[in-house]
Amino acid sequence: MNKLKIAVQKSGRLNEDSLRILKQIGISIDNGKDQLKASARNFPLEVFYLRNGDIPQYLKDGVVDAAIIGENVLIEKGKDITIVEKLGFSKCRVSIAVPKSSNAKNLKDLEGKRIATSYPNTVNQILEKDGVKANLHIINGSVEIAPNIGLADGICDIVSSGSTLFKNGLKEIEVLLKSEAVLATSPKISEENQAIIDKIQFRLKSVLRGRENKYVLLNAPNDKLDRIINILPGMNSPTILPLAKEGWSSLHSVINKNDFWNVIDELKANGAEGILVCPIENMVL
Ligand SMILES: Nc1ncnc2c1ncn2[C@@H]1O[C@H](COP(=O)(O)OP(=O)(O)OP(=O)(O)O)[C@@H](O)[C@H]1O
Numbered sequence: 683m684n685k686l687k688i689a690v691q692k693s694g695r696l697n698e699d700s701l702r703i704l705k706q707i708g709i710s711i712d713n714g715k716d717q718l719k720a721s722a723r724n725f726p727l728e729v730f731y732l733r734n735g736d737i738p739q740y741l742k743d744g745v746v747d748a749a750i751i752g753e754n755v756l757i758e759k760g761k762d763i764t765i766v767e768k769l770g771f772s773k774c775r776v777s778i779a780v781p782k783s784s785n786a787k788n789l790k791d792l793e794g795k796r797i798a799t800s801y802p803n804t805v806n807q808i809l810e811k812d813g814v815k816a817n818l819h820i821i822n823g824s825v826e827i828a829p830n831i832g833l834a835d836g837i838c839d840i841v842s843s844g845s846t847l848f849k850n851g852l853k854e855i856e857v858l859l860k861s862e863a864v865l866a867t868s869p870k871i872s873e874e875n876q877a878i879i880d881k882i883q884f885r886l887k888s889v890l891r892g893r894e895n896k897y898v899l900l901n902a903p904n905d906k907l908d909r910i911i912n913i914l915p916g917m918n919s920p921t922i923l924p925l926a927k928e929g930w931s932s933l934h935s936v937i938n939k940n941d942f943w944n945v946i947d948e949l950k951a952n953g954a955e956g957i958l959v960c961p962i963e964n965m966v967l
């Protein structure tokens with residue numbers, strides 16, 4: 683049977699969430715410890731555990747058909763690779779930072795200076811765009827230490843909470859790009875395997891949509907239903923069921939997680955009682 687080959691980070695920040703999202707879309711993987719390859723039990727899929735940094739080349743060569751990878755790595759090493767879906771985890775940014783005491787306020791102020799980074803292509807591209815000449819010092823890790831040991835005047839690296847910058851006495855002066863984990867495909871993917879990706883993408887969209895929303899149930903007296911319905915956005919229109927208690931109904935709807943506390947306040951103010959909020963596993967449209 684034909685199987686889609688998908689690369690997942692072997693160990694590191696993406697590994698757990700990548701396997702979790704595959705599980706959430708109903709794909710169970712036989713996962714022996716220290717295995718570099720595993721098959722799905724219930725889906726035409728083979729998982730290859732690889733280094734994040736090696737994945738773009740495997741995609742380019744068509745050694746794997748797809749991958750779950752940080753967008754920042756694709757920007758650095760995989761320009762012609764298609765992003766199928768953003769997955770919402772491992773969110774970070776790639777930024778320029780300098781010592782707190784530095785006068786540099788932006789990239790232009792680093793003209794003629796030394797920048798330490800693991801992302802030379804990304805930095806070179808922005809330097810060219812801004813017409814700035816700087817000297818790159820390429821290192822593979824612990825980039826934030828470079829200014830402290832006299833290796834560089836500034837750095838370009840991943841920032842998330844900012845705590846690594848803070849601990850090393852650095853300040854962020856320019857954000858070059860924002861990144862999150864993505865599902866990406868090889869330019870050499872076959873039609874047959876693209877059909878498998880389409881199926882995966884459909885399931886992913888349902889899971890991601892579910893994460894964005896909450897299911898809300900509430901009780902209200904019938905004479906207040908109209909006002910409450912106007913507050914609820916809902917997928918279509920809310921479901922209304924009569925309660926055993928005369929003159930009361932139960933109302934069910936879906937609310938976006940970003941504005942749900944405001945909506946809840948409004949619902950309460952307009953007579954809603956016994957409000958329950960539940961997570962949604964899947965939202966299939
Ligand atoms: N502090 C962070 N917060 C959020 N996401 C991050 C953070 N650091 C890295 N990432 C994201 O997770 C990805 C993997 O990072 P990780 O440090 O696990 O791997 P790596 O050491 O860069 O790669 P490799 O697998 O090649 O050793 C990065 O490419 C980036 O997209």
Ligand SMILES: O=P(O)(O)OC[C@H]1O[C@H](OP(=O)(O)OP(=O)(O)O)[C@H](O)[C@@H]1O
Nearest residue numbers: 823824839840841842843844845846847
């Ligand atoms: O802004 P923060 O939340 O502090 O995160 C940023 C740090 O996280 C990453 O390192 P990681 O911990 O992955 O170590 P690594 O260099 O060994 O990959 C990145 O290279 C930064 O150093």
Ligand SMILES: [Mg+2]
Nearest residue numbers: 694695823840
């Ligand atoms: Mg890292």
